[in-house]
Amino acid sequence: MSNAAPTPPAGPSSSSARSSAPAATADAVELLGLVAQLEHTAFVRLAGDCALAPDVEQRLALSRFAAAAVERRDRVLARVAELGADPAASMRQFDDVLTEFDERTQPSSWWERLLKAYVGYGVADDFCRIAAQGLDERSRAVVLEVLDDASHAELAVAELDAAGSGDGVLSSRLALWGRRLVGEALGTVQRLITQRPALERLVAAAAAEPDGAPSDGGNASAAGTTTPNAPAKVFGELTAQHTRRMSRLGLTA
Numbered sequence: 001m002s003n004a005a006p007t008p009p010a011g012p013s014s015s016s017a018r019s020s021a022p023a024a025t026a027d028a029v030e031l032l033g034l035v036a037q038l039e040h041t042a043f044v045r046l047a048g049d050c051a052l053a054p055d056v057e058q059r060l061a062l063s064r065f066a067a068a069a070v071e072r073r074d075r076v077l078a079r080v081a082e083l084g085a086d087p088a089a090s091m092r093q094f095d096d097v098l099t100e101f102d103e104r105t106q107p108s109s110w111w112e113r114l115l116k117a118y119v120g121y122g123v124a125d126d127f128c129r130i131a132a133q134g135l136d137e138r139s140r141a142v143v144l145e146v147l148d149d150a151s152h153a154e155l156a157v158a159e160l161d162a163a164g165s166g167d168g169v170l171s172s173r174l175a176l177w178g179r180r181l182v183g184e185a186l187g188t189v190q191r192l193i194t195q196r197p198a199l200e201r202l203v204a205a206a207a208a209e210p211d212g213a214p215s216d217g218g219n220a221s222a223a224g225t226t227t228p229n230a231p232a233k234v235f236g237e238l239t240a241q242h243t244r245r246m247s248r249l250g251l252t253a
Contacts, residue, residue, distance in 0.1 A: 025083050028139045030198040032080050033090030035128050035143050038121070039073035040091065041098055042066075045117065046152065054110060058155075065152045072146045079142045098124070101188045105181055111163055111170060112177050118156040119178050119245055123185035126241045127192070130234055134205030160249050175251040182242045182253070186235060193231055204230045 046066035053059045077087035098121075105120060107113040125147050132143040164171040193200050207230035246253040 024136060025085075027198040027202055028135050029080055029083055029085040029090050030093075030196065031128065031131050031135065031143065031202055032076050032083075032139060033092075034094050034097065034192075034199070035146060036073050036076040036080070036087070037091045037094035037097060038124055038128065039069050039076065039146065042121070042152075043069035043073065045121075049113065049117070052110065052113070058159075061155055062152075065155075068149065068151065072149065076142060076146055079139055083139070097192070098188065101184050104184050107177075111160060111174060114156045114160055115174055115177055115249075116181055118153055118160070119242065120181040120185050122153070122245060123182060123189065123238055123242060126238050127189045127234065130206055130237060131199055131202040132206075134202035157248055164249065164251070171251060174249070175246070175253075178242075178246050178251055178253065182239070186238060189234070189238065190231075193234070200230075203234055206230070207233045 043066050046062050046069060050059050050062040050066060053062055077091070080087045080090045101120070105116060107116050128143060129147055132140045132147075135143065160174070164174060193203060243253040
């Protein structure tokens, strides 16, 4: 009979760590796929804007922004591949993510088109920034770096500000359009959270700490951390960001 002491069973924390790693990776892949799809959609949108732009300077700028969106998309997909997942599959699940939003917010002028790009799609980017706080350090850095490119936003702000500063009627119309856009965009975010458990977990992880970042630097939701009011915090932050964007244009949110 052996005198060796029996090996103690693994405690809950070690088994939880083993099971949470694949879950955290899967959740990261899902958010990365969403970001990649948004960047691809931005490329398509910017290419279309380029064809409709009223002057050659804007067409040149928008064509460069479209090319930059492709580069950003591919950076995100490279991270998906690093995590051992299929980049195309990660995007494919979000093929129709903005279809309903686009169908319900058809712009009727160039100015409404610019505001939709700045305000409407900006809400989706803001949501991804918030959810990214629940990711592992490397994935989070990729998402935040990609979403930090504000070149197209600056063009939209400059054009809209110049057009609206001397036209009270246009400003009033754009303010109404902005309110419609944010309402539809927030509805899209709500559907994402309720229909995508991975995104719901990331939002909960991001809200678990006062600064929005999980204390372990990873996906806290995988370890069972929950924040009951996480969706409310998300929508509060998204609304605040929208108000800041509209204020930059001198428009009432």
